[in-house]
Amino acid sequence: xxxxxxxxxxxxxxxxxxxxxxxxxxxxxxxxxxxxxxxxxxxxxxxxxxxxxxxxxxxxxxxxxxxxxxxxxxxxxxxxxxxxxxxxxxxxxxxxxxxxxxxxxxxxxxxxxxxxxxxxxxxxxxxxxxxxxxxxxxxxxxxxxxxxxxxxxxxxxxxxxxxxxxxxxxxxxxxxxxxxxxxxxxxxxxxxxxxxxxxxxxxxxxxxxxxxxxxxxxxxxxxxxxxxxxxxxxxxxxxxxxxxxxxxxxxx
Amino acid sequence: xxxxxxxxxxxxxxxxxxxxxxxxxxxxxxxxxxxxxxxxxxxxxxxxxxxxxxxxxxxxxxxxxxxxxxxxxxx
Numbered sequence: 001x002x003x004x005x006x007x008x009x010x011x012x013x014x015x016x017x018x019x020x021x022x023x024x025x026x027x028x029x030x031x032x033x034x035x036x037x038x039x040x041x042x043x044x045x046x047x048x049x050x051x052x053x054x055x056x057x058x059x060x061x062x063x064x065x066x067x068x069x070x071x072x073x074x075x076x077x078x079x080x081x082x083x084x085x086x087x088x089x090x091x092x093x094x095x096x097x098x099x100x101x102x103x104x105x106x107x108x109x110x111x112x113x114x115x116x117x118x119x120x121x122x123x124x125x126x127x128x129x130x131x132x133x134x135x136x137x138x139x140x141x142x143x144x145x146x147x148x149x150x151x152x153x154x155x156x157x158x159x160x161x162x163x164x165x166x167x168x169x170x171x172x173x174x175x176x177x178x179x180x181x182x183x184x185x186x187x188x189x190x191x192x193x194x195x196x197x198x199x200x201x202x203x204x205x206x207x208x209x210x211x212x213x214x215x216x217x218x219x220x221x222x223x224x225x226x227x228x229x230x231x232x233x234x235x236x237x238x239x240x241x242x243x244x245x246x247x248x249x250x251x252x
Numbered sequence: 253x254x255x256x257x258x259x260x261x262x263x264x265x266x267x268x269x270x271x272x273x274x275x276x277x278x279x280x281x282x283x284x285x286x287x288x289x290x291x292x293x294x295x296x297x298x299x300x301x302x303x304x305x306x307x308x309x310x311x312x313x314x315x316x317x318x319x320x321x322x323x324x325x326x327x
Contacts, residue, residue, distance in 0.1 A: 071282065076267060078278055082303070083269040083326055086311050095315045140266070141326045202299050209282050210289025211296045223300060230304045238315055 003217040007224070008149045009162040011196035015145045016166035018189040019138040024170055025101050025180040026134035029108025030127045034115075038124035042131030050139040054146060054160060061151035071208025073152040074201050080144065081197025088191040089231055093238035098187055101180040145197065152204045195231065199223040266326060271314070277306045 031039045061069060090096035108130075115126040146163050150156025173181055203213065203220050213219035268275045281302040288295040 071286075075278065075282055078303070079267060079269075079275045080326060082274055082278075082307060082310075086271070086274075086307060086314070089307070089311050090314055093311075093315070095311075144266075144326075198303065202303055205278075205282050206285055206296060206299045209286035211285060211299075212294055213296050219296075226300060227303070230307070234308055234311055238311065241315065 003220050004153050005155050005158050007196055007200070007220060008153065008155050009158050011193060011200065012142075012146050012149055012159040012162035013166045014189050014196075015193045016142045016163040017170055018184070018186055018193065019142050020167055020170040021101065021181045021184050021186065022099070022104070023135045023138040024174045025104045026108055026138075027131050028174065028180055029105050030112045030130050033109050033112035034124050034127040038127035039131035041123060042128040043135050045128075046132045046135035046139060049136060050143050053143050054156075057143075057147050058150055058156045058160075061147065062154070062156070067208050067210075069208070070152050070204040073148045074203070074205030074208050076201070077145075077148045077152075077197055078201030078205050080148075081194055081199075081201050083194075084190055085194030085198050085227070085231060088187055088194050089234050089238070091187045092191065092235045094242050095238060101182040101184070101186075105180040105182075145193075149200065152200075191231070195224055195227050198227050202227075269326070271310050274306050274310050277302065 027039050027043055061073070064072075087096060091098055112126070112130070118125040142163055146156070146159040150159040170181070199220055202223055207213065215222070281299055285295055285298055288298070
């Protein structure tokens with residue numbers, strides 16, 4: 001089995017899962033307070049917009065010469081992936097707060113209760129727009145990843161299927177849990193996604209610039225291991241530094 | 253005009269995020285790798301090492317600012 005399709009599927013699945021957990025919290029927060037019809041129509045509208053983006057941009061990008069595409073897409077993936085990775089490192093070392101789904105759910109419910117009753121086109125406009133924006137903004141990152149993964153290596157179908165599978169899993173888990181998925185280890189997943197995006201971005205960006213990687217696709221595994229080990233070292237160093245700043249009584 | 257600025261800022265935050273120096277460093281390194289490849293030097297090691305260095309500098313600087321302000325952008 002080739003290395004790239006497996007890692008592409010893993011990256012798209014995890015990225016979609018973690019973003020959809022956040023979107024689910026927003027939709028649940030609004031839906032439990034203001035009813036389900038308008039938020040669900042908002043979710044449907046956002047999913048249609050995201051699907052149109054993938055359907056339009058994915059095949060269009062595949063018309064660009066592969067080396068130029070890999071240089072541009074690899075570079076963008078690298079910049080994008082390093083944002084995920086840097087934030088995951090800062091969260092793991094305690095310099096950035098972890099995402100709290102339960103707190104986000106409570107905040108979303110409070111805002112939904114406080115919002116006025118504005119009806120447009122037969123919809124609860126607040127519930128519709130909050131659900132639409134939540135799913136669209138969280139989904140935009142997934143679309144970016146899916147298109148970048150799919151187009152630069154010709155595995156768009158693999159990336160799309162993995163993202164759809166994650167969407168189905170998160171929705172089923174949300175329905176079963178009847179609440180926000182607070183048990184999901186979001187930072188660990190974001191760490192993994194950041195590592196994969198950074199590794200793929202490095203591999204494709206350099207390849208697009210004219211580099212020949214030793215071992216070809218096997219270099220991807222080496223890059224994941226290298227960036228993983230480096231991130232782990234950075235987390236340890238930052239944790240030590242943070243402990244050094246804390247007063248003695250707060251270290252326990 | 254306000255909407256154009258907001259649109260541009262959204263995409264800047266989305267792609268570049270809160271530390272533009274990382275994006276600039278990566279762009280320069282990719283350019284250097286391309287020039288070296290054109291000259292027949294297969295510098296495959298240069299980009300991973302630069303990424304490691306830029307990541308370390310960026311998170312160290314972010315930690316020094318001692319605030320939870322790494323908020324712009326994805327992830």
